[in-house]
Amino acid sequence: MVRVSGPAAPAICHALVGFLPPPRVARLASFRDAAGEPIDRGLCLYFPAPHSFTGEHVLELHGHGGPVVMDLLLARVLALGARQARPGEFSQRAYLNDKLDLAQAEAVADLIDAASAAAARAALRSLDGALSQQVHALVERLTALRVQIEAGFDFPDEELDLFADGRIAAEAYELAHDLHALVGRAGEGRLLREGxxxxxxxxxxVGKSSLLNALAKREAAIVTAIPGTTRDVLREHLAIDGLPLHLIDTAGLRDSDDPVEREGIRRARAEIDRADHLLFVTEAGDPQTPPAEALGNAGAVTRVINKIDLVGEAPRIEPQIAWTDVYLSAHTGAGLDLLRERIKAAAGFHAGEGQFSARRRHVEALRRAADCVQRGAELLSGGGGAELAAEELRLAQQALGEITGAVSSDDLLGRIFATFCIGK
Ligand SMILES: Nc1nc2c(ncn2[C@@H]2O[C@H](COP(=O)(O)OP(=O)(O)OP(=O)(O)O)[C@@H](O)[C@H]2O)c(=O)[nH]1
Ligand SMILES: [Mg+2]
Structure with missing residues (x-):
């Protein structure tokens, strides 16, 4: 499909097919080149402003596809005065024309990039405004609170009455609590998006590659009885109950003189440092302790005690102080479910109904807002600091505004839309 947006779309349609179809009705048409020769025959759709995705006049040309024909059609449309869209420019125009807010525009890209069915459903919910509506509701409560506090400044005699009963402080605490709750939900939404x-x-x-294969349910990695089989870093993408997982298999850690193996081990260490969750694999019978540096750098740590089938141990999960033990067999599959549950739980992932997608910047902005309101509540309940509290609440509102784009800089917009694909 070739999609044209902007004031010249109707003129381009006339020049290309000789007529303008009625609004939002598909019409069969010949797309013609400058000499009047047909390029392709397809459906032509016209969405007059403001009732279109971008809020501008939009023309859609649905051809048979195929790179040569589409290139000819695109070249013709460009010759008629259009220019090629920048990445995300359609969504950006929709945002600038108030068709979507910023969080919804981002959800368009997240829907397209979704790595699991659950992630796609969550992105669609954000596109429908699930995140934005909750942010708006919080902004409204925040505004009401600011109005009450700032009214106190204008009527200083009544200030004491206003803050004396602690009602305003209680409202601020409640708002901080609800903001923190939304931080949690948004964090899950971010997990769904990023994995x-x-x-x-x-x-x-010890069976690292065997475990990768068992979780991926395919023979992705080479498994042999020879120590040092895996040299390179191997990546598999899978989902556990909708949670997208980037599972990374690495070379076994040991002292080695082999330059190839040493490079593999160096890469393994780099991956450990970047991990959200480290699965330190070891063998039942003589389990080893995770190295101290791994405990420091990785996010969550699980010690997988593998090959329980060889020693006749039962699959089980046992929390320790610095990590959690999971006893399993990559070979028989016993205990794999425990490991899946452990990974979800450590990530704080529940994936209930109504989950929406979110991005790192949303989570950070929500957390900033929650912290500001929390500080504001403490100032109010401590008595006295109404001016300072008002300033905290103003900053909180600004942070929330960044999510929906009510407050935004060109720089931020540029960065967000640059990551979209062309045509979206
Ligand atoms: N009995 C039994 N054997 C296992 C189990 N998991 C792995 N093995 C065997 O252990 C050997 C090594 O398995 P790999 O998966 O290649 O081990 P790795 O940790 O990836 O090894 P490197 O890549 O060399 O670091 C193979 O012979 C596997 O069949 C298990 O749960 N039970
Ligand atoms: Mg291996």
């Missing part, structure tokens, strides 16, 4: 990076590491031959 969780889970790294398999440990000594050679």
């Amino acid at each position: 969780l990076t889970v790294v398999l590491a440990g000594a050679p031959n």
Whole structure:
């Protein structure tokens, strides 16, 4: 499909097919070149402003597809005065014309990039405004609170009455609580969008690659009885109950003189440092302790005690102080479900109904807003600091405004839309 947006769309349509179809009705038409020769025959649709995705006049030309014909059609449309869209420019125009707010425009890209069915559903909910509506509702409560506090400044005699009963402070605490709750939901939404990076590491031959294959349900990695089989970093993308997982298999950690193996081990260490969740794999019978540096750098740590089938141990999960033990067998599959549950739980992932997608910048802005309101509430309940509290609430409102784009800079917009694909 070739999509044209802007004031010249109707003129381009006339020149290309010789007529303008009635609004929002598909018409069969010949798309013609400058000499009047047909390029393709297809459906032509016209959406007059403001009732279109971008809020501008939009023309859609649905051809048979195929790169040559589409290139000819595109070249003809460009010759008629259009120019090629920048990445995300359609969504950007929709945002600038108030068709979508910023969080919804971002959801368009997240829907397209969704890595699991659950992630796609969550992105669609954000596109429908699930995140934006909750942010708007919080902004309204915040505004009401600011009005009450700032009214106190204008009537200083009544200030004491206004703050004395602690009602305003209580409202601020409640708002902070609800903001913190939304931070949690948004964090899950961000997980759905970005996925969780889970790294398999440990000594050679303990069964890291076998575990990758068992979780991925395919023979993705080479498994042999020879220690040092895996040299390179291997990545598999899968989902656990809708949670997208980037599962990374690494070379077994040991001292080695082999330059190839040493490079593999260096890469393994780099992956461990970047992991959201480290699976330190070791063997039942003689389990090793995760190395101290791995405990420091990775997010959550699980010690996977593999090969329980060889020693006749039962699959189970046992929390320790610095990590959690999961006893399993990559070979028989016993205990794999426990590991899946552990990964979800460590990420704080529940994926209930109504989950919406979110991005890192949303989570950060919500957290900033929550912290500001929390400080404001403390100032109010501590007595006295009404001016300072008002300033905290103003900053909170600004942070929330960044999510929907009510407050935004050109720089931020540029960065957001640059990551979209062309044509969206
Ligand atoms: N009995 C049993 N054997 C296992 C299990 N998991 C892995 N193995 C065997 O252990 C050997 C090593 O498995 P790999 O998955 O290649 O081990 P790795 O940790 O990836 O090894 P490197 O890549 O060399 O670091 C193979 O012979 C596997 O069949 C298990 O749960 N039970
Ligand atoms: Mg391996």
